[in-house]
Amino acid sequence: MRPLEGLVVLEFCQFLAGPSAGLKLADLGARVIKIERPLKGEACRQLSIKDLFVDESSLLFHTINRNKESFAADLKNPDDVALVKKLIAKADVMTHNFRSGVMEKIGLTYQDALAINPKIIYGMVTGYGSKGPWARKPGQDLLVQSLSGLTWLSGRKSQGPVPFGLSVADIMCGNHLVQGVLTALLKRAKTGKGVLVEVSLLESVLDIQFEAITSYLNDGGIIQERGDVEGSAHAFLSAPYGVYKTKDSFIALAMGDLLFIGELLGLDFSAYQDKQTWFIKRDEIRTLLSEKLLTENTPHWLKLLGDKGVWCGEVLDYTTLDALDFAMPLKQQIKLEDTELTTTRCPIQLDREILTSEKSAPKVGEHNKILLNFLND
């Protein structure tokens, strides 16, 4: 039995942060119903990457919204709002990421929802919290990354700010919303009362920097610089930590005993007996490592180092990754009317069971009829 079986989640969220949380809750067993405007539906349906569409909706939408139902309702129309309120009365959880003021206008704030359903769990996603001068700023991933200090952690110093190449603030915020909603369910199980859960993109992306920020706060406010040579992979870690070019491709070297690694590679690291130099002189050390590693192919180094227990590995791309045996059980097929698509699955296993679901993303309003019957039950 999936842990959230029997729970009903109403998702008013759009784009990535909120809907990725809805997807996780669905995979954990909840019945997730997207509340969408009629015809056009959620905005993400028209947001595509590389112009890839599955039906009328983008592949992106299908990736984030599989395993959900759709109820089309015009939140500006009182009749539709009345129906949505009936759904709220039957739901356990509702989530939204509207800007402040929108739910007030519709009459579906937390207080409004509580009046309809005193046991409702109400999840809110914002960009920067609901107070202060940034509360009205657009909650967009790249902007949040840029404001949060995150862009100074990757790459090399001379590259300037380097953002993470995917929507890390959205995704972490979605993860935190799931944690918050599940915690709220536990709280409600004890108190029998509704719960308000709030997360923001900014707090979520600051949370993943907890180590770096704590170092900054306790190190006299020093901004840690990234290294500026090949191999630099982390502003706070010593050599050899990094990714290096080899004769045929690349190799990743995690933290390890530099002197031992030097010995294996035939490099004279006698100048670095003192471990502190591994950090202070990391650029110099990385340059020596780079020169050496360029002289042979990756498999040669992996054998030489890996056999001796040094933490090292290949740098794959999607093609080489997909060719490996272990990639297969990580995918799943989603069936649609006249086609099929391959996507990833829930990363959590429960009682040794992989949580998959063949159910595709819904068409706008696909479940109105079923849900109207559900309301009359």
Add this chain to the structure above:
Amino acid sequence: MKPLEDYLIVDFSQFLSGPSASLRLADLGARVIKIEKPGTGDICRTLYTSDLIMNGESSVFHTINRNKESFAIDFKQPEELEKLKKLLAKADVVMHNFRPGVMERVGLSYEDVKAINPQVVYGEISGFGANGPMKSMPGQDLLLQSLTALTWLNGNEEDGPVPMGLSIVDMLAGAHLAQGLLAALYRKATHQIGALVQVSMLESAFDFQFETITTFYNDGGELPVRTKSNNANAYLGAPYGIYQTKNGYLALAMGEIPVLAQLLKCEELKRFPENKFELRDEIKTVLAKHLKTQETQHWLNILEPADIWCSNVLNYQQLFEQEGFKVLDFIQEVAMEDGYSYKTTRCPIKIDGEIFTSQKGSPKLGQDNERIIKEFIDC
């Protein structure tokens, strides 16, 4: 009362992935007891980053292990194992991130713990799953980033692989474990049954890339191509990226090119009436050259009122001075038992309007032994 106040978590995990999950549960109210090896403890205690030692131990350890207790016990000794089992019998959650096989060998597998605590929620994080060809490989963040192709999404086209500069896969696996544990605790609360929750860094890294991997699978296996300059997402067109200005940087997340040309007074941009994906390198080059001519604030003053999604690019020092950051109250001060205090971040989740802080710093190795023995073992 904090929402998880009655829950007892016994945590064998080390480093970052597992301990980040138990930190979240601790902040939400659970009591977390770290089980550590006498003498050395969690290896993370001596894992120094940036050479920063705080009160004799690594800054990383203090960051991830505040708000927890420490019980030092050598459970490889049979008598000690029996003592420990008395504690495990009362736990709601038992969790670890040892490599597959380790807990089985010491007699603390899920089945072993379930035998003494039938409703236990047992969580584990591995690098590559409990089975499969990679199960004994080290589950280390940079190696996982490299293996799962994450490094080809950051930086510019010619940069080679660029890892994300923090232990993102550890943190994702920790976040997913916390989710799995909470979901299982909910099922336990409603159905009185325990659970085995398993996550792996490999699956977490895939989940993180669900959009791009799904694109790869359904796009004839096309690999992501980063832009030649100012890349922020291999799959997005211009202007998405960060640009240098006369005195700093500007992040630009969207905008019709002709509109931008007008607003920014950039004649050359008018060559691109249509924002074709294939032209993104050219467009970015033109934009980059133009944005260098004025200071960041100059551009923000023009773009923000026009509702173009843009922002400054800050470092920690600059961020901490902003009112928008200060109102979050995101920094808290915690104190260790010996009085050493330090500043760190707080839990990012707010429940019923309450932010979760706790003054409790990280534990010294074995500092809570006496109390735990009295409460759970000699009773």
